[in-house]
Amino acid sequence: MNAYQEALDYLYSQLPMFTKVGASAYKTDLHNTVALLQQLNNPQHTFKTIHVAGTNGKGSTSHMLAAILQQAGYKTGLYTSPHLLDFRERIRINGQVASEDFVVKFTNDMRPFIDSIAPSFFELTVAMAFEYFSQEKVDVAIIEVGLGGRLDSTNVITPELSVITNISFDHKNILGDTLPQIAFEKAGIIKEGIPVVISETQSEIQQVFVSKATDMNAPIFFADQEWMVDGSDIKGNHLELTVLDTRQNKMYRFRLDLSGQYQEKNVMGVLSAVKQLQQKGWHITWEQVSAALSQVRKLTGLRGRWEIVSEHPLTVMDVGHNEAGIREIVQQLEHVNYQHLHIVTGFVKDKEVENVLPLFPVTATYYFCRAQLPRAMDEVALAEMGAQHGLQGRAYESVQAALQAARQHAKPEDMILVCGSFFIVAEAL
Incomplete structure (x- = not known):
């Protein structure tokens, strides 16, 4: 060792x-x-x-x-x-x-x-x-x-x-x-x-x-x-934003390498923070802001935020794990074209799972699983709770088994979403 x-x-x-x-x-x-x-x-x-x-x-x-x-x-x-x-x-x-x-x-x-x-x-x-x-x-x-x-x-x-x-x-x-x-x-x-x-x-x-x-x-x-966001468009792996500075009445356009609408x-x-830093004497230009936002993943190594890891089937990883996070993910799904949705998910015991499960779409197929840590919620108990909210699927002992099953069942035009906790996404990656 x-x-x-x-x-x-x-x-x-x-x-x-x-x-x-x-x-x-x-x-x-x-x-x-x-x-x-x-x-x-x-x-x-x-x-x-x-x-x-x-x-x-x-x-x-x-x-x-x-x-x-x-x-x-x-x-x-x-x-x-x-x-x-x-x-x-x-x-x-x-x-x-x-x-x-x-x-x-x-x-x-x-x-x-x-x-x-x-x-x-x-x-x-x-x-x-x-x-x-x-x-x-x-x-x-x-x-x-x-x-x-x-x-x-x-x-x-x-x-x-x-x-x-x-x-x-x-x-x-x-x-x-x-x-x-x-x-x-x-x-x-x-x-x-x-x-x-x-x-x-x-x-x-x-x-x-x-x-x-x-x-x-x-x-x-x-x-x-x-x-104020004046215009917003998701293009593949990018989020294109037109933003109005309401105090200066100036318009800015940014193309983020993060595609989650929730960004x-x-x-x-972030833009308000930049303004404050500029006023404190930090030398930051809006050109630098634009260049940075277009390559956040490359510059900092950020992962797991509506991260598209493969196409056909479209496979997305997102670390959203609480009520607000799952709500944002479900809203994001409305911007995606797919035939059928497969969701690989698991939670930790101290999350408000009862409040989160009703937010998930009932039309998807679920692959309930558990991350390899003591705090992880039992996958069978999770599947039973899911069924009470109309979520149909099976329980799998590991994230890898669940992901493998989703990949076997998904057709090229389908979508696989992995979410529910940081640890589920970590093991999937």
């Missing part, structure tokens, strides 16, 4: 992982994160940051912002979670994942301290990312919140800018079971005097953000009040 694999095995086996065990791995204070960073001489203070929170869209938003800053010539770090194929996807600089040697050295050097304070997996990876960005002397790092915001391990930075994408129901057992409660947790990233961009105006929680921003003397900007909301948040 090589040293990198040994380091990963230690991290996975010794540290409580939210992806594996759920809420019991979530720490309700920043004590461990602060201790880890003090041990490392607070690397998070040595570079500039942009902090991104939200229920859905924060990953896409983080990658778009990273692509833009990269395109503008800044050495750009990007911290996201979870990963799809390789742990190092969580920590990138200019699209390149962290080196195996760094992960090994960091883990070995920190091991006595890790053993003494027993941090969670996420707490440690945040500290690892900050140390890597500091050592590599990035100009700026885009930091995606893991869960919530107020008590998230990433909430130890004082960013140039905070961005909150949208709020919908997810992790109710931790963040609260009303939208205002969840919004309160996300609003925890708003810092004293630091501007905050809210991607989407949602009437029932708008005041939560306004109140927090007022308390913190933080200028607040609602992106969909600054920008419209994220793009508006």
